Amino acid sequence: MEKTLDLKFTYTEKKDTRSGFGDGLLEAGRKNPNVVGLCADLIGSLKMGAFQKEFPDRFFQVGIAEANMIGLAAGMTIGGKIPFTGTFANFSTGRVYDQIRQSVAYSDKNVKICASHAGLTLGEDGATHQILEDVGMMKMLPHMTVIVPCDYNQTKAATLALVDHVGPAYLRFGRPVWPIFTPANQKFEIGKAWKMIEGKDVTIFATGHLVWEAVVAEAMLREEGISAEVINIHTIKPLDEEAILASVAKTGCAVAAEEHQINGGLGDSIAQVLVRNHPAPLEYVGVNDSFGESGTPTQLLEKYGLNAANIVKAAKQAVSRK
Amino acid sequence: MQQVSIDQLQKISSQVRRDCLRMVHAVQSGHPGAALGLTEYFVALFFKEMQHNNQFDMDGKGEDLFFLSNGHVSALWYSVLARNGYFSTEELGTFRKINSRLQGHPATHEGLPGVRIASGSLGQGLSVAIGAAQVKKLNQDDKLVYVVMGDGEQQEGQIWEAAMYAAHHHVDNIIAAIDYNGQQIDGPTKKVMDLKDLKAKWEAFGWEVISIEKGNDMAAVLEGLAKAKSMTGKGKPVLILLHTEMGYGVDFMVGTHKWHGVAPSDAELENALSQLEETLGDY
Numbered sequence: 035m036e037k038t039l040d041l042k043f044t045y046t047e048k049k050d051t052r053s054g055f056g057d058g059l060l061e062a063g064r065k066n067p068n069v070v071g072l073c074a075d076l077i078g079s080l081k082m083g084a085f086q087k088e089f090p091d092r093f094f095q096v097g098i099a100e101a102n103m104i105g106l107a108a109g110m111t112i113g114g115k116i117p118f119t120g121t122f123a124n125f126s127t128g129r130v131y132d133q134i135r136q137s138v139a140y141s142d143k144n145v146k147i148c149a150s151h152a153g154l155t156l157g158e159d160g161a162t163h164q165i166l167e168d169v170g171m172m173k174m175l176p177h178m179t180v181i182v183p184c185d186y187n188q189t190k191a192a193t194l195a196l197v198d199h200v201g202p203a204y205l206r207f208g209r210p211v212w213p214i215f216t217p218a219n220q221k222f223e224i225g226k227a228w229k230m231i232e233g234k235d236v237t238i239f240a241t242g243h244l245v246w247e248a249v250v251a252e253a254m255l256r257e258e259g260i261s262a263e264v265i266n267i268h269t270i271k272p273l274d275e276e277a278i279l280a281s282v283a284k285t286g287c288a289v290a291a292e293e294h295q296i297n298g299g300l301g302d303s304i305a306q307v308l309v310r311n312h313p314a315p316l317e318y319v320g321v322n323d324s325f326g327e328s329g330t331p332t333q334l335l336e337k338y339g340l341n342a343a344n345i346v347k348a349a350k351q352a353v354s355r356k
Numbered sequence: 357m358q359q360v361s362i363d364q365l366q367k368i369s370s371q372v373r374r375d376c377l378r379m380v381h382a383v384q385s386g387h388p389g390a391a392l393g394l395t396e397y398f399v400a401l402f403f404k405e406m407q408h409n410n411q412f413d414m415d416g417k418g419e420d421l422f423f424l425s426n427g428h429v430s431a432l433w434y435s436v437l438a439r440n441g442y443f444s445t446e447e448l449g450t451f452r453k454i455n456s457r458l459q460g461h462p463a464t465h466e467g468l469p470g471v472r473i474a475s476g477s478l479g480q481g482l483s484v485a486i487g488a489a490q491v492k493k494l495n496q497d498d499k500l501v502y503v504v505m506g507d508g509e510q511q512e513g514q515i516w517e518a519a520m521y522a523a524h525h526h527v528d529n530i531i532a533a534i535d536y537n538g539q540q541i542d543g544p545t546k547k548v549m550d551l552k553d554l555k556a557k558w559e560a561f562g563w564e565v566i567s568i569e570k571g572n573d574m575a576a577v578l579e580g581l582a583k584a585k586s587m588t589g590k591g592k593p594v595l596i597l598l599h600t601e602m603g604y605g606v607d608f609m610v611g612t613h614k615w616h617g618v619a620p621s622d623a624e625l626e627n628a629l630s631q632l633e634e635t636l637g638d639y
Contacts (some may be wrong), residue, residue: 054575070494094525099517105483106490106521109423112472113491133476137484141464141474142454275375 039253042231042264043215045085051206051243052150054186056081058149058193059118060079063089066116066197071122072107074100078151079209080120100125101133108137109144116197117145123152123206124165131171137200139175146196147172148205152182153293154321154338155210155243155331164326170298172204179203179224180271182292182300184245186214188268199224206242208293210331213246216266227274229281233263236349237281240291241267241300244319244340248291251345262349270300275307282314287352289318291345293335310345315355360404365574367635368439369399370595373605374632375435375639379451381625386452386460389615390506391432393537393572393600400577401502402436405585410441412469420499421540423473425481426506426535427461428617434458437470438639445639479512481505482532486522486593489530500588501530508540511549522593523562531561531584533596536571539613555597563595571600606631 062069063085070092071085077095086093096103100121107117119126126149127134138145149168156164174178180200183189189207196203208335230245231252244267250300252262263281267274282288288308290301301318321322321338373393380386402408406420409622424433431451432463438445443457450456458469473484485503492499508615509515522530534554535630542548558565564587568580587594602616606628620628 055512093542094490096521097517099521100522101479101481101514102517105480105518106487107488108473109484109487110491112421112484112488113417113495113497115491115494119486133480133483136474136477138478140471143473180572 039250040256041249041253043195043249045213045215047214048211049186049208049214050211051186051189052079052209053081054183054189055148055150055193055205055207056084058190060084060088062194062197063092068114068116068121068195070094070115070117071120072096072103072117074098074103074125076121079122080148082120100115100130102344104130104133104145108141108143111145118148119145120148120150120174122163123149123168124163127168127171127204128165135175138216139177142177143202144200146203146205148206151209152206153208153242154326154334155208155293155339157210157331157334158328160328161325166321167298167324169270169294173303177202178271179269181224181269182206182242183268184242184266185212185216187216187218187220188222191220192268195222195224200209212243215246215249225269225272225274227277228266228268229263229277230266231262231264233259233261233285234287235285236353237263237265237285237288238345238349239265239267239278239288239290239300239304241270242293244291244293247335247340247342247345250342250351254342254346255349257318260349260353267300270303273303273307278304278307279312282308282312286356287315287318289319289345289348290350291340293340294320296320296322315352317352319348358404362574362578365399365403366530367633368403369395369574370633372399372432372435372439374629374634376431377620377625378638379431379435379448380619382449383452384619385618386431387428387617388431388619389462389539389609389613390426390535391429391600392606392609393602393604394429394432394504394535395605396572396574396577397504397533397598397600398432398436400581402440402572404578405581406502407499410469412442414472416472417495417497418499419439420428421472421482421501423485423488423501423503424462424475425503426478426509427475430460430462433462439636442469448639478506478509479514482515482516482518485530485532486518486527486637489527490525490531500585503530503532505532505534507534507536507538507545507551510534510546510554519558519561519563526591527593528589530635531588531594531596533598535600537596537600537602539602540614541613541616543613558595562592564592565595565597567597568598569599572604
């Protein structure tokens, strides 16, 4: 279906976003001697092997002990290091929420919590690992920056941007190979939304893997005569309220699309901005108060209503409510 | 190491105990029991053993670092910091009050000099201290990292994650201490959740373990610290089992968990202070 559409963004290669993190971390390590890496027995999954090989003294294998990893990272900021922790998103957040809250966020430590295998697209491992609440947990923490990049290139750029950002941050990425549709060596500005496609009838705010689905949805909507604006919200906190309001002031309605629970996700943050400043119809594309299950990423996105077709449906619903 | 006599350290300890009790009494909240029990150890560290700078710098390069994992003994730490000139002793009067830097449990958020990490939710401080110790090595900084934990806190799983890690990574520039008073909020540790043989457990995890049997005897504390220091730099992390008595120094508070988190009344404070000489002037 994608091939027959007139897409505004295209790709020649697919790669996993976690590789963008691994490659970004290696480059960050070369640029800044204070960058250190910690991993809880998932070096291969997190693509941290190249960093470990090149900087063995700056890499710390923690074993299957995520709570300790977060505490260690907080301690390593004392003395000037910039720790990047790596494990699955579930074990990066839910398992260690209190450690992050007290030792990192409340203590305002310059720790970068890097989380792979987030969301449904983790696939076959099933719901125990498919965390869909992590963005909500992290964005609630004072001091915490929350970033969810959309493809390999953007994940690499986000990883590099975090080196120069002072303060705790959560970087969420994933397991599946995914289209690389954003430019290599892009400038990544934390907190700045990226208007990818200009439109006038409805705004699609998307984050993570669903940005690609939004790009596909825009083409599908265009075929039906609906002009959609696609905005890539790679930084969920701090949220680019100005960009959100400027777009909705023009289009008059919106869709929020994310691989996360509707409760507590990007859509909730956008709703707060709209309700306070510019009430307008908003539709949610996200997981509706449920756990995931085993399956392929494509099957899961379809079953749980997160693919391009669902974004199209939500966009039409938003337009009809204007 | 600072040149201070045992007699002077004992006098300081008496004043620090007065501070703790007056702070807790003033707001009728806080944790006097363990604070009184740990007084000698804190005074020994901050007035003699540690090389530290009261012109506080978060990174603490070139100085010994201290971390408190059982954050509820905050009153003790605040008193020792103030009496070391990190901030004025008058500020002790703001303990646990609104708009204070002296939070109920230690925090960095208000910028209190001396505190490098928030603590209070138990089990986290050892990990943080180990991370800081590893960075000292990366920075070719030969100073030590000290951390104090509670014994009840040994029931937290994260402690054992950290214990396993430090031995595996040969973090031998850290001296951890367990306040081994045998008490926790709900009663004696033996009844609540028996710690069994802590020495054997820590040794099995790969640590050098020494005991200070009389943790409220300044000479014994200094001797133990000297021994612990001599064991650093030899490939293994070092643990002190610091046997203390909760509530030490006040006859009606000593040796019971009842004063873990209870403030003295006016009469009780008066009674307690009559047992503790005012040596440096009350704040």
